[in-house]
Amino acid sequence: xxxxxxxxxxxxxxxxxxxxxxxxxxxxxxxxxxxxxxxxxxxxxxxxxxxxxxxxxxxxxxxxxxxxxxxxxxxxxxxxxxxxxxxxxxxxxxxxxxxxxxxxxxxxxxxxxxxxxxxxxxxxxxxxxxxxxxxxxxxxxxxxxxxxxxxxxxxxxxxxxxxxxxxxxxxxxxxxxxxxxxxxxxxxxxxxxxxxxxxxxxxxxxxxxxxxxxxxxxxxxxxxxxxxxxxxxxxxxxxxxxxxxxxxxxxxxxxxxxxxxxxxxxxxxxxxxxxxxxxxxxxxxxxxxxxxxxxxxxxxxxxxxxxxxxxxxxxxxxxxxxxxxxxxxxxxxxxxxxxxxxxxxxxxxxxxxxxxxxxxxxxxxxxxxxxxxxxxxxxxxxxxxxxxxxxxxxxxxxxxxxxxxxxxxxxxxxxxxxxxxxxxxxxxxxxxxxxxxxxxxxxxxxxxxxxxxxxxxxxxxxxxxxxxxxxxxxxxxx
Amino acid sequence: xxxxxxxxxxxxxxxxxxxxxxxxxxxxxxxxxxxxxxxxxxxxxxxxxxxxxxxxxxxxxxxxxxxxxxxxxxxxxxxxxxxxxxxxxxxxxxxxxxxxxxxxxxxxxxxxxxxxxxxxxxxxxxxxxxxxxxxxxxxxxxxxxxxxxxxxxxxxxxxxxxxxxxxxxxxxxxxxxxxxxxxxxxxxxxxxxxxxxxxxxxxxxxxxxxxxxxxxxxxxxxxxxxxxxxxxxxxxxxxxxxxxxxxxxxxxxxxxxxxxxxxxxxxxxxxxxxxxxxxxxxxxxxxxxxxxxxxxxxxxxxxx
Numbered sequence: 001x002x003x004x005x006x007x008x009x010x011x012x013x014x015x016x017x018x019x020x021x022x023x024x025x026x027x028x029x030x031x032x033x034x035x036x037x038x039x040x041x042x043x044x045x046x047x048x049x050x051x052x053x054x055x056x057x058x059x060x061x062x063x064x065x066x067x068x069x070x071x072x073x074x075x076x077x078x079x080x081x082x083x084x085x086x087x088x089x090x091x092x093x094x095x096x097x098x099x100x101x102x103x104x105x106x107x108x109x110x111x112x113x114x115x116x117x118x119x120x121x122x123x124x125x126x127x128x129x130x131x132x133x134x135x136x137x138x139x140x141x142x143x144x145x146x147x148x149x150x151x152x153x154x155x156x157x158x159x160x161x162x163x164x165x166x167x168x169x170x171x172x173x174x175x176x177x178x179x180x181x182x183x184x185x186x187x188x189x190x191x192x193x194x195x196x197x198x199x200x201x202x203x204x205x206x207x208x209x210x211x212x213x214x215x216x217x218x219x220x221x222x223x224x225x226x227x228x229x230x231x232x233x234x235x236x237x238x239x240x241x242x243x244x245x246x247x248x249x250x251x252x253x254x255x256x257x258x259x260x261x262x263x264x265x266x267x268x269x270x271x272x273x274x275x276x277x278x279x280x281x282x283x284x285x286x287x288x289x290x291x292x293x294x295x296x297x298x299x300x301x302x303x304x305x306x307x308x309x310x311x312x313x314x315x316x317x318x319x320x321x322x323x324x325x326x327x328x329x330x331x332x333x334x335x336x337x338x339x340x341x342x343x344x345x346x347x348x349x350x351x352x353x354x355x356x357x358x359x360x361x362x363x364x365x366x367x368x369x370x371x372x373x374x375x376x377x378x379x380x381x382x383x384x385x386x387x388x389x390x391x392x393x394x395x396x397x398x399x400x401x402x403x404x405x406x407x408x409x410x411x412x413x414x415x416x417x418x419x420x421x422x423x424x425x426x427x428x429x430x431x432x433x434x435x436x437x438x439x440x441x442x443x444x445x446x447x448x449x450x451x452x453x454x455x456x457x458x459x460x461x462x463x464x465x466x467x468x469x470x471x472x473x474x475x476x477x478x
Numbered sequence: 479x480x481x482x483x484x485x486x487x488x489x490x491x492x493x494x495x496x497x498x499x500x501x502x503x504x505x506x507x508x509x510x511x512x513x514x515x516x517x518x519x520x521x522x523x524x525x526x527x528x529x530x531x532x533x534x535x536x537x538x539x540x541x542x543x544x545x546x547x548x549x550x551x552x553x554x555x556x557x558x559x560x561x562x563x564x565x566x567x568x569x570x571x572x573x574x575x576x577x578x579x580x581x582x583x584x585x586x587x588x589x590x591x592x593x594x595x596x597x598x599x600x601x602x603x604x605x606x607x608x609x610x611x612x613x614x615x616x617x618x619x620x621x622x623x624x625x626x627x628x629x630x631x632x633x634x635x636x637x638x639x640x641x642x643x644x645x646x647x648x649x650x651x652x653x654x655x656x657x658x659x660x661x662x663x664x665x666x667x668x669x670x671x672x673x674x675x676x677x678x679x680x681x682x683x684x685x686x687x688x689x690x691x692x693x694x695x696x697x698x699x700x701x702x703x704x705x706x707x708x709x710x711x712x713x714x715x716x717x718x719x720x721x722x723x724x725x726x727x728x729x730x731x732x733x734x735x736x737x738x739x740x741x742x743x744x745x746x747x748x749x750x751x752x753x754x755x756x757x758x759x760x761x762x763x764x765x766x767x768x769x770x771x772x773x774x775x776x777x778x779x780x781x782x
Contacts, residue, residue: 006624006626006629006630184479186479186482186483189483190486223672413643413644413647414640414641414642414643414644417643418640418643452486452489452490452493453493455490455493456490456493456494456497457497459490459494460494460497460498460501460635463498463633463635463636463639464501464635464639464640464642465639465640465642466639466640467640468630468636468639469598469601469604469623
């Protein structure tokens with residue numbers, strides 16, 4: 001079951017009513033049952049994997065909490081991380097690894113046929129694996145108390161709004177809310193509905209429409225000229241933003257309706273003036289997870305190398321981020337590019353700041369726009385590796401962009417016109433929220449008539465120009 | 479609190495209902511007022527045509543069968559109901575609606591190889607949504623799209639979702655020049671210039687039993703209506719290997735005593751770029767030659 005399916009529109013209201021009439025101390029049971037029902041609806045067999053990850057995490061975190069021996073604690077931590085990562089590695093990377101080994105052996109004239117394995121990636125595995133690891137490390141570091149109730153831990157790992165594509169939540173935020181569910185909060189309930197509605201707009205109207213163009217071009221890279229490839233490459237970041245950002249808003253909104261507060265995942269990323277700021281606004285839950293559990297420990301252990309230690313930690317962190325996205329060289333290059341961008345900023349930070357202060361650039365509109373455009377272009381360039389099927393395609397895209405201009409392919413008029421309208425609406429809202437907060441209010445307007453008409457118009461827009469037969473979200477593949 | 483939620487919910491629902499009704503009804507009115515373009519051709523196929531000679535198929539049908547050639551050589555009235563991006567269910571729907579009104583004498587199904595599992599054939603049944611209300615006989619086909627179509631169709635806008643531009647275009651005079659059709663046939667006028675010798679790495683895919691069933695049903699219905707039925711695989715620019723679904727098509731056609739003619743690898747067309755607009759579609763020059771061959775081949779089967 002996915003958020004955009006009609007089944008979900010039936011499932012969720014029923015669950016919300018059931019949840020709110022359930023006595024407080026049993027609410028977690030309702031949510032756990034609903035979460036497993038939600039997950040089983042996608043692929044029943046993978047629920048065993050989810051349960052397995054939950055069970056080992058519960059077992060080893062209880063052992064970590066019980067033992068007073070530091071060496072044992074470390075051992076339990078290591079074992080659990082390995083056990084939790086095993087399914088992820090097996091399903092996500094084994095096939096690629098297998099093929100690479102086979103190719104390598106063939107190159108050395110060794111013929112040892114390995115069984116060809118095409119595994120379907122259990123949906124959401126990358127997300128719940130990170131949540132389980134985060135919880136284990138938090139217990140190990142004694143940042144949070146161990147959860148003795150395996151049911152509540154199971155709910156944290158499988159919580160249905162988050163399991164498929166995040167936001168990657170922290171146990172410290174979620175477990176207390178599951179243990180003692182907050183009382184019904186009307187404002188949070190309404191806020192949740194508004195977020196979900198805007199999330200649906202972002203996904204069905206913006207992401208799907210932009211995706212039609214991007215897929216048409218990137219699906220046949222060899223038949224398109226540089227102009228079309230450039231346009232598709234510039235549109236793709238918006239598509240991902242609307243897709244994952246839309247998913248995140250629906251997830252957060254759904255959780256809010258159930259009285260659960262969830263961390264945000266995006267914060268108007270295209271108004272960032274540098275790559276470091278961009279990554280504080282884009283897929284925030286992943287980056288904050290990587291910062292806490294990878295970057296910070298790494299930069300601490302590399303501290304003797306000073307600034308170069310930071311550079312090394314950044315490169316490794318974003319390499320991991322790339323590999324997390326997919327078992328392909330394109331994602332490794334994508335991660336490396338992010339690492340290079342951020343390292344360059346870290347290395348030039350002092351000089352750049354001094355330059356900006358000297359010429360008072362931070363107060364100049366043209367400079368702010370310039371930095372935003374540069375940031376957006378850098379990210380778009382890196383996303384060519386994120387979108388291309390393989391490295392050859394990615395390099396072909398670059399080659400064509402620089403050497404093969406030509407007439408622009410725009411696709412059917414509906415794609416182009418509706419896509420432009422949708423993207424303009426999304427960016428206008430982000431623009432006003434960023435630079436004119438409190439003005440041009442629609443969903444938050446004090447007038448009830450304006451609010452009601454705004455909700456209704458968004459629903460009508462979804463019906464009118466949304467792609468209602470859409471299926472997957474981009475991040476389901478990760 | 480609950481009362482407040484219910485009142486607000488009703489308020490938004492009422493506003494959405496009014497807007498949906500007003501916009502949806504307007505779109506419906508103008509949809510059926512179109513006099514050119516893809517909507518018009520589908521509406522004409524389903525509601526109006528009385529042609530003796532009928533072509534069913536996807537875009538390859540639309541661009542490959544020239545009415546004048548068929549009418550001249552067979553002496554029958556002709557209409558090409560092909561519609562781009564549609565599969566066997568759409569073709570079955572057109573035939574079902576046609577047979578409710580009259581019985582054509584000859585039916586050609588241009589087979590484009592669409593028994594594969596997991597493509598977007600079902601999503602593309604949205605082309606039939608505007609007909610759900612008036613055409614009871616098509617409802618079961620539309621419901622193949624999803625089990626919730628009946629509920630979704632409570633919305634007046636839903637059948638016309640993403641169709642606003644096309645509805646506007648279809649009502650404009652200049653669209654008649656832009657997308658001119660001749661009894662459903664739309665000619666293509668440029669030439670394919672890139673080289674593709676062969677495509678032999680076609681991906682493997684599963685077969686969809688519902689589509690095979692729809693194909694069988696279409697042939698059976700056409701035959702029961704007394705029409706002469708021909709299944710034709712029209713030319714493709716490049717060499718391709720057969721897939722499992724072609725074998726099934728041949729088997730089913732044979733089982734029902736219907737001729738299956740495969741022109742996809744005919745050397746008269748193969749790799750002749752001047753006859754193609756793109757690898758899957760003949761240009762007008764190619765369509766004239768192909769239509770001539772087909773009409774001559776069919777003539778002996780007709781008792782006129």
